[in-house]
Amino acid sequence: MKDTYRFQVNLSGMINILANHLYSNPRVYLRELLQNAVDAVTARNELEEGYQGQITVELSGMGSTATMTMEDNGIGLNEEEVHQFLAMIGQSSKRGGEDFISRETSFIGRFGIGLLSCFMVSDEIVMITQSAKGGPALEWRGQPDGTYTIRKLENALSPGTKVYLRCKPGSEIYFGEQNLAKWLYDYGALLPYPISLHSGSSSRKINGTRPVWIAYPELARDRKEEVLHLGEQLLGERFHDFIPLHTASGRTGGIAYILPQAVNLNAKKTHRVYLKHMLVSEKAENILPDWAFFVKCIVWTDELQPTASREHFYENEKLEEVREELGEAIRSELMRMADYDQSRLRQIIGQHALSIKALAVEDENFYRMIYRWLPFESTFGRKELGELLKERSTIFYTLTLDEYRQITHVAAAQFMLVVNGGYIYDSELLALLPQICPEAESKRLQPEDISFSFTDITADERRQYYENTRTADAALQRFRCQIQLKRFKPSELPALYTLSKESADLRSLEAAKEVSTDALSSVLNSLGSSFQAAAYSTLYFNLDNPVVARVFSGDPAMLPAAVEMLYVNALMMGHYPMSRQELAVLNEGIIRFIEWGYAAGNTQDGGNGQ
Amino acid sequence: MNLDFEELMEEAYDLPRGKAQIAVLEQAIRAADTAGDLEAGFEARSELVESAIFSGYPMKAIVAFSWQLGQYDKNNDLFDNYQLLWSYKWILDKVACFPDIPREQIDNLLDDMKKRYAELGYSERTYCFYKAVLLMQYGELEEAGRYLDQFQSLDRDEMSDCEACEQNRLIDYEVLLGRDERTLRVAEPILSGQMSCGEVPHVTLSTVLMPLYRLGRQEEADKLQRKSYRLVKGNNDFLLQIGENIRYLALTDPFRGLELFEKHLSQALDHENPWDQMMFSAYASTLFSRLKQETVAFQVKLPASFPHPEFASDVVRLEQHFLQEALATADRLDRRNGNSYYGSLIQSL
Numbered sequence: 001m002k003d004t005y006r007f008q009v010n011l012s013g014m015i016n017i018l019a020n021h022l023y024s025n026p027r028v029y030l031r032e033l034l035q036n037a038v039d040a041v042t043a044r045n046e047l048e049e050g051y052q053g054q055i056t057v058e059l060s061g062m063g064s065t066a067t068m069t070m071e072d073n074g075i076g077l078n079e080e081e082v083h084q085f086l087a088m089i090g091q092s093s094k095r096g097g098e099d100f101i102s103r104e105t106s107f108i109g110r111f112g113i114g115l116l117s118c119f120m121v122s123d124e125i126v127m128i129t130q131s132a133k134g135g136p137a138l139e140w141r142g143q144p145d146g147t148y149t150i151r152k153l154e155n156a157l158s159p160g161t162k163v164y165l166r167c168k169p170g171s172e173i174y175f176g177e178q179n180l181a182k183w184l185y186d187y188g189a190l191l192p193y194p195i196s197l198h199s200g201s202s203s204r205k206i207n208g209t210r211p212v213w214i215a216y217p218e219l220a221r222d223r224k225e226e227v228l229h230l231g232e233q234l235l236g237e238r239f240h241d242f243i244p245l246h247t248a249s250g251r252t253g254g255i256a257y258i259l260p261q262a263v264n265l266n267a268k269k270t271h272r273v274y275l276k277h278m279l280v281s282e283k284a285e286n287i288l289p290d291w292a293f294f295v296k297c298i299v300w301t302d303e304l305q306p307t308a309s310r311e312h313f314y315e316n317e318k319l320e321e322v323r324e325e326l327g328e329a330i331r332s333e334l335m336r337m338a339d340y341d342q343s344r345l346r347q348i349i350g351q352h353a354l355s356i357k358a359l360a361v362e363d364e365n366f367y368r369m370i371y372r373w374l375p376f377e378s379t380f381g382r383k384e385l386g387e388l389l390k391e392r393s394t395i396f397y398t399l400t401l402d403e404y405r406q407i408t409h410v411a412a413a414q415f416m417l418v419v420n421g422g423y424i425y426d427s428e429l430l431a432l433l434p435q436i437c438p439e440a441e442s443k444r445l446q447p448e449d450i451s452f453s454f455t456d457i458t459a460d461e462r463r464q465y466y467e468n469t470r471t472a473d474a475a476l477q478r479f480r481c482q483i484q485l486k487r488f489k490p491s492e493l494p495a496l497y498t499l500s501k502e503s504a505d506l507r508s509l510e511a512a513k514e515v516s517t518d519a520l521s522s523v524l525n526s527l528g529s530s531f532q533a534a535a536y537s538t539l540y541f542n543l544d545n546p547v548v549a550r551v552f553s554g555d556p557a558m559l560p561a562a563v564e565m566l567y568v569n570a571l572m573m574g575h576y577p578m579s580r581q582e583l584a585v586l587n588e589g590i591i592r593f594i595e596w597g598y599a600a601g602n603t604q605d606g607g608n609g610q
Numbered sequence: 611m612n613l614d615f616e617e618l619m620e621e622a623y624d625l626p627r628g629k630a631q632i633a634v635l636e637q638a639i640r641a642a643d644t645a646g647d648l649e650a651g652f653e654a655r656s657e658l659v660e661s662a663i664f665s666g667y668p669m670k671a672i673v674a675f676s677w678q679l680g681q682y683d684k685n686n687d688l689f690d691n692y693q694l695l696w697s698y699k700w701i702l703d704k705v706a707c708f709p710d711i712p713r714e715q716i717d718n719l720l721d722d723m724k725k726r727y728a729e730l731g732y733s734e735r736t737y738c739f740y741k742a743v744l745l746m747q748y749g750e751l752e753e754a755g756r757y758l759d760q761f762q763s764l765d766r767d768e769m770s771d772c773e774a775c776e777q778n779r780l781i782d783y784e785v786l787l788g789r790d791e792r793t794l795r796v797a798e799p800i801l802s803g804q805m806s807c808g809e810v811p812h813v814t815l816s817t818v819l820m821p822l823y824r825l826g827r828q829e830e831a832d833k834l835q836r837k838s839y840r841l842v843k844g845n846n847d848f849l850l851q852i853g854e855n856i857r858y859l860a861l862t863d864p865f866r867g868l869e870l871f872e873k874h875l876s877q878a879l880d881h882e883n884p885w886d887q888m889m890f891s892a893y894a895s896t897l898f899s900r901l902k903q904e905t906v907a908f909q910v911k912l913p914a915s916f917p918h919p920e921f922a923s924d925v926v927r928l929e930q931h932f933l934q935e936a937l938a939t940a941d942r943l944d945r946r947n948g949n950s951y952y953g954s955l956i957q958s959l
Binding site: 264265266290315317320362400401402422423424425431434435442443444505508509511512513515516517519520521522523524526527529530575576577578 | 624625626628629630633634636637639640641643644669670672673674675676677679680681683684705708710711712715716718719722803833836837840843844876911913914915
């Protein structure tokens with residue numbers, strides 16, 4: 001014969017795990033209590049339509065002698081329910097055998113497990129409860145070692161539940177009056193019935209009347225001050241603008257407050273989400289699409305499933321749907337602004353360009369509506385795209401910040417409009433531009449393209465400088481650099497070193513090869529062979545520059561050394577780290593020119609002396 | 611060290627992984643190198659390697675890592691080796707994607723990693739795992755299977771990939787063998803959400819679409835396809851997964867597939883990973899092969915970087931073009947690998 005046994009769980013160990021690992025902060029005991037109270041009221045409401053709930057919190061004593069009670073006038077529990085809900089962990093408070101997390105009910109709490117969180121702040125939990133369905137009133141006492149007692153009280157009470165907690169040493173702050181008031185407000189601000197807090201002779205209402213726009217977010221537009229005020233109270237920040245949110249089903253709504261300051265792309269998102277009127281998360285990250293990082297939201301919903309700690313939501317299809325719809329609400333409001341309220345939109349873009357660009361990259365229609373106001377950095381300054389398009393119908397842009405830096409100086413001197421595409425989203429947006437705005441053209445500008453705006457040298461000059469140009473070119477051959485002789489502004493600039501993204505990549509590959517291990521150096525060698533062809537850099541010499549004019553007309557013997565020095569000089573001007581070979585050129589060059597300088601000086605001295 | 615470097619690094623830490631962050635890190639590296647500051651150069655390259663690996667710039671990662679490892683060997687008292695050796699795995703995962711790198715050089719790298727891990731007391735498990743990964747990339751599946759068995763028999767240690775990542779490779783293996791039911795069984799812990807990490811299920815979902823489809827479970831596949839696309843669309847590293855989405859949509863919703871293709875073609879065209887590009891092209895050609903059966907007048911949106919704007923209205927030529935592109939890379943890979951694996955794979959799609 002076979003015996004079946006059950007696993008035994010050590011409850012005090014379990015409580016420890018819950019207290020220390022499941023919840024992020026002991027103050028959630030308050031949320032759990034409140035949630036139980038809300039569930040009790042909800043259940044009673046099902047029994048008696050229109051029943052008016054009420055939750056009363058009382059605080060007596062101070063510091064380590066503080067005691068707190070929370071009382072609701074909900075459905076209460078009878079003895080069977082007490083055993084079932086308070087003693088069986090992993091069981092939902094309300095009927096059915098399904099997994100307690102995945103089931104959708106009108107209740108949010110899981111009575112037993114929630115109550116256990118009170119052991120984080122109290123060494124004993126006492127509960128007095130009277131079921132609305134009759135039976136005697138009960139007194140339940142739970143201990144953190146996992147034992148409890150039940151006593152039947154002699155007199156019947158009015159239905160409801162009252163929980164008593166006594167402050168455990170070290171938990172004083174969780175019983176402070178100000179803290180309780182604040183946290184109760186945080187968790188319960190949107191509850192549709194009153195919570196009150198009494199302490200000694202003082203008594204206060206925690207939550208005001210529930211604003212009508214909670215049920216109908218569209219109405220928020222006409223109550224601007226009220227909405228901004230709630231934002232300030234709940235999110236602790238003074239906002240100036242907001243967008244009402246709602247989903248088609250009406251089961252999720254909210255307010256997206258527009259942040260008054262620019263935010264970092266990586267900033268933690270701290271949206272506040274209320275599930276069935278109760279605060280579930282103060283740092284819900286996944287409730288809005290990624291691009292919407294310029295708003296902070298209060299969202300209320302009754303259709304999402306919280307995770308076990310009830311501080312986040314399960315990433316499931318429902319959440320995805322809700323996220324899309326909330327994102328759509330923000331997006332369509334912005335689109336509406338593009339038609340009817342451009343100054344408001346421009347203010348938002350001015351503050352949150354990055355966020356708006358993130359959306360524009362994802363969404364062509366949106367981009368089409370708002371592209372005019374997106375700011376870009378260009379050789380004409382930081383301007384809106386619409387302004388830039390008034391100047392030129394073709395927008396040149398670089399792929400990287402590096403490429404932009406190489407040519408900005410020269411391009412500006414030639415009055416060429418070039419946009420820096422090195423910032424996040426910018427080159428993608430510019431590449432897309434012709435698709436959303438047919439009158440506009442956009443072209444990637446490689447650094448060497450800038451030379452199209454240079455003045456070519458004349459046929460005579462070409463003949464005159466032919467030999468020296470070849471010599472100079474040969475001198476830089478070993479650096480994979482070719483030279484071009486041109487005339488360009490500004491004339492103070494002797495030479496312009498240009499390196500496309502491709503050759504910049506090869507350059508750093510070569511540098512890494514110099515220092516790497518044998519195994520990796522050979523790998524880099526193989527990799528480098530694939531882009532040899534495209535990988536020449538170009539050094540443009542400016543014949544308008546007096547030094548360059550002199551170098552190319554002077555002594556051919558000095559030419560290679562002078563060209564090499566101008567080459568390393570151009571590298572330094574462009575902040576390029578130099579390879580060993582290039583450093584050697586610099587060192588030898590300095591010595592050589594010092595020698596030449598003195599030699600020339602001596603000749604002169606000698607001449608003067610005679 | 612110099613202010614420039616510190617400021618650039620701060621800027622970089624504020625950016626999400628990807629192109630913009632890489633650009634700032636490259637500037638920081640230049641500042642460090644110009645100042646001759648090895649430690650700063652090392653720090654910035656560590657960030658670069660990670661950012662580049664996870665945002666689809668494997669070439670940049672290989673270059674930066676090569677510098678790091680070389681400097682580490684010359685001055686190993688200056689640098690911490692854990693992160694460096696951890697990132698060796700990322701490099702090994704990518705090198706075989708480049709047909710220009712001969713097999714011998716790749717195997718040398720793997721042996722070098724094995725030696726370094728052994729010297730520091732790490733188990734052979736990671737070596738076996740990456741040996742299997744490489745063999746899978748070479749198309750030598752039987753041999754890969756032996757190494758996967760061996761890897762699973764050894765104990766995890768600090769160099770092991772996370773469980774979700776390991777499970778994902780086991781799924782890949784079943785996919786390569788075409789064992790649909792087993793694929794789904796092995797994928798279960800990931801599909802149910804029990805296993806996940808920064809890259810999983812992102813890289814997983816699109817691999818099970820075809821198995822589900824072949825097993826007649828299109829409804830589930832449709833759901834996963836939408837989820838997959840949402841997870842992968844924003845990151846340049848997931849070009850392959852975008853391709854797999856397109857492949858699936860080619861069969862179930864080809865005009866949606868075309869939308870994805872149009873949206874991601876420019877990403878594919880200037881992608882750094884030739885293997886991912888090859889697969890994207892191959893999947894794109896299956897899309898056009900399906901679309902050519904339609905009678906509508908096509909006007910496919912092609913980015914300026916696409917060399918044949920005149921193909922926009924001609925899906926037959928687009929099909930041919932992408933097939934040729936894919937086969938060209940497949941041919942180079944096959945010659946490197948010494949078999950005809952990728953050529954046949956692509957023809958069989």
